[in-house]
Amino acid sequence: MxxxxxxxxxxxxxxxxxxxxxxxxxxxxxxxxxxxxxxxxxxxxxxxxxxxxxxxxxxxxxxxxxxxxxxxxxxxxxxxxxxxxxxxxxxxxxxxxxxxxxxxxxxxxxxxxxxxxxxxxxxxxxxxxxxxxxxxxxxxxxxxxxxxxxxxxxxxxxxxxxxxxxxxxxxxxxxxxxxxQAVEFAELRVAQLTRAIETRDVIGQAKGILMQRRGIDADEAYEVLRRTSQQLNVKLFEIAEALAHRGGELQ
The missing domain is CATH 3.30.450.40 (GAF domain)
Structure with a gap:
């Protein structure tokens, strides 16, 4: 039909x-x-x-x-x-x-x-x-x-x-x-290490902003990022990046 x-x-x-x-x-x-x-x-x-x-x-x-x-x-x-x-x-x-x-x-x-x-x-x-x-x-x-x-x-x-x-x-x-091949495997590893450093840097910046504005410690700041990531179904890195770049505050 x-x-x-x-x-x-x-x-x-x-x-x-x-x-x-x-x-x-x-x-x-x-x-x-x-x-x-x-x-x-x-x-x-x-x-x-x-x-x-x-x-x-x-x-x-x-x-x-x-x-x-x-x-x-x-x-x-x-x-x-x-x-x-x-x-x-x-x-x-x-x-x-x-x-x-x-x-x-x-x-x-x-x-x-x-x-x-x-x-x-x-x-x-x-x-x-x-x-x-x-x-x-x-x-x-x-x-x-x-x-x-x-x-x-x-x-x-x-x-x-x-x-x-x-x-x-x-x-x-x-x-x-x-x-x-071994060369490509090495390239994959270098790319991952570079991305990991960049990710840790951004998450560290976001945690620093939360620690300063909310008066909380590093573990509590990370938990805020993780919880917000799960609630919004958005990658934790993207939450951290938005906070680090815009200087906003998560609710």
Missing amino acids: LGMPLTAGMDDAEVSAGMLAVQFAGLTRALVAAGSVAEVLRRVVAAAKEVIPAADVVSVTLRGPDGSFHTPVETDPVAVQLDELQYALGEGPCVDAADPEGPAYTLSDHMADEPRWPRFGRAAAERGYGSMFAVALLTDNRPVSGALNVYSGGRGTLTPTDIDTGLLLATHASLALAHT
Whole structure:
């Protein structure tokens, strides 16, 4: 019948699957047109944030030939902080999944009392993230390995369907990484370090403004930025940048 929506007569699961298929078709076209590995990875994390309902922040971990870790792309600087905390502690879902000998994926829906990663789990929960999964990026015995990381603010919010979606997205990222040479890996790391320095500088400026105007300490200032970011569904870096550049005050 003319005028009838395409989804008429379909249940919620069928509608969701259809929408996901459209998303992946578009992502595949975009990845084919991508000009670099970094661009592919950026598209993958953006897609994960869009198609996984419970995803609050998403990132990619890369593990270099020397065993060192870094985060070349993310949807929010908070993801870099959470990733780097795992790197520093030597424990966490992304550290395990990025290990070439590690599992295909790792999942925790109760970070606060996660026995496998007790230090990171408590720290993540304290920062407002109760669930996480990391999917391994398979690079066909290349020296570079990695993981696609999805963080959620709730407990028990990540579903088997979300894992399946993550596995499909990780396949796209893995195909891009399969052709990554050592030089390009080094370039990704330099770019990430530069961005991290710029991000920390902007967030530091914003925290300083809040500390001065509100008479609070650094931890309280960061919590204001984090809470405002979640309430407005805007990246923490963008909140900090607006405050640092305009000198305004968050309510």
